[in-house]
Amino acid sequence: MRTRFSVASTLVLLALGSRTATAAEAVPVGVAVVDITPDYPVRMTGYASRQTESEGIESRLKARAIAIGGDENEGPAVLVAIDNCVIRSVIADEVATRLKTRAKLKPERLAICATHTHCGPALAVGLPFIFGRPLPADQADRIARYTRELTDGIEKATLQALANRKPATLAWGRGSAGFAANRRVLKDGKWVGFGVNPNGPVDRSLPVLTAVDGAGKVRAALFGYACHCTTLGGDFNKICAEWAGYACDDVERAYPGAVAIAIIGCGADANPEPRGKLDQARAYGEAAGSEVRRLLSARTGLTPLPGRIACRVRRLELPLEPTPSREDLVRLSSKPASEGMLARNGLERLDRGEAIPTTVPYIVQTWCFGDEMAMVFLAGEVVVDYAIRIGWEADAPRIWTVGYANDVPCYIPSRRVLTEGGYEADSSLIYYGHASRFRPEIEDRILGAVHDLLPPPFDGPRR
Ligand SMILES: [Zn+2]
Structure with missing residues (x-):
């Protein structure tokens, strides 16, 4: 049309x-x-x-x-x-x-x-x-x-x-x-x-x-x-x-x-x-x-x-904290709360013959x-x-x-939420199939992508 x-x-x-x-x-x-x-x-x-x-x-x-x-x-x-x-x-x-x-x-x-x-x-x-x-x-x-x-x-x-x-x-x-x-x-x-x-x-x-x-x-x-x-x-x-x-x-x-x-x-x-x-x-x-x-x-x-709308897209990989070894996962899997759940998640992935992701697209x-x-x-x-x-x-x-x-x-x-810990930082990740939490620099990575995509007229006071 x-x-x-x-x-x-x-x-x-x-x-x-x-x-x-x-x-x-x-x-x-x-x-x-x-x-x-x-x-x-x-x-x-x-x-x-x-x-x-x-x-x-x-x-x-x-x-x-x-x-x-x-x-x-x-x-x-x-x-x-x-x-x-x-x-x-x-x-x-x-x-x-x-x-x-x-x-x-x-x-x-x-x-x-x-x-x-x-x-x-x-x-x-x-x-x-x-x-x-x-x-x-x-x-x-x-x-x-x-x-x-x-x-x-x-x-x-x-x-x-x-x-x-x-x-x-x-x-x-x-x-x-x-x-x-x-x-x-x-x-x-x-x-x-x-x-x-x-x-x-x-x-x-x-x-x-x-x-x-x-x-x-x-x-x-x-x-x-x-x-x-x-x-x-x-x-x-x-x-x-x-x-x-x-x-x-x-x-x-x-x-x-x-x-x-x-x-x-x-x-x-x-x-x-x-x-x-x-x-x-x-x-x-x-x-x-x-x-x-x-x-x-x-x-x-x-x-x-x-x-008229200018549209742009950026794809990036957000780094996760290094995944523990299988031995460490076995040891951690008996721990309470999210630490144990994430470790069990990682072990399940390994048992299915899958690699544990190190980044999230x-x-x-x-x-x-x-x-x-x-x-x-x-x-x-x-x-x-x-x-x-x-x-x-x-x-x-x-x-x-x-x-x-x-x-x-x-x-x-965010960096703050990762420091405070809890559901959005840790335990929620098990439902998404991850085995370790994000590295704090993901906040800067995402902000960097936003700045790359937005043209200078949108710069704010703290850019
Ligand atoms: Zn939600």
């Missing part, structure tokens, strides 16, 4: 806040929603305590896409958000390969994000076990089936969004919501457990990007919030899109015909609080949704964005809307320190940092 619009006839000058006035030019924007709910029971990821397949559907899972830009120059950019705990690179790369052939979409112009709902199907990514336990063959078959259906669903959402592009103007702004709480409880500087740490850092900002057509009708509302989709606990065993899904529903009810898309920021160490009940998940969805609606209704407070992507705003997409479950540091070293008011993007290989702890 080829889309061309007369830019001159659709130039609109909008009143502006902080930065110099920018022409909001109409660009082709397409949106799509594809239902990705499995119609059969399937094991879910999120909680090790769940040992059976899902028992029913509380809310439907969606793949929601926005395509921005015409076919000229670099072509359109597409963002897809899926209601799942993770996106894995093996799936994202497969979709990118298909779309390169079928839609000439450049891989660096495709971003696939997960909402991190803990009530979505497990995905087949080569691990023969789930939460450290062997997976029964019939359950593995259904996970493999769902993984194929999800891959098709992401492709379908992208193609539909590309196909229904129509002129719209883009704008963005930033609000906030209060339900995220730092979940790392510390004593004497060390992690002691999950809970609420009122002194801990947390990013409660809620950025929103809108696409509005020539008649003033909202077509898309892309929004982010840095918080786990973990209102519901391991005792809840139904398929559910959690607060992120309820937030999208809330916005779409208020703006019929619009597509709302939720993405998650650096919320790896933040939980919605209080938590545990379905009504709370609905309430957090309404809280996020009402903030999106507030920003949409006060549209003059939003900053217009150019439709990682992907950083940036989307620059001129010099007005840059989205930084980080793979993995990224702790809040990364959003804070990127905000310091790039220019925070123009930066939107996104986590759970393009791959979720594991948690991505």
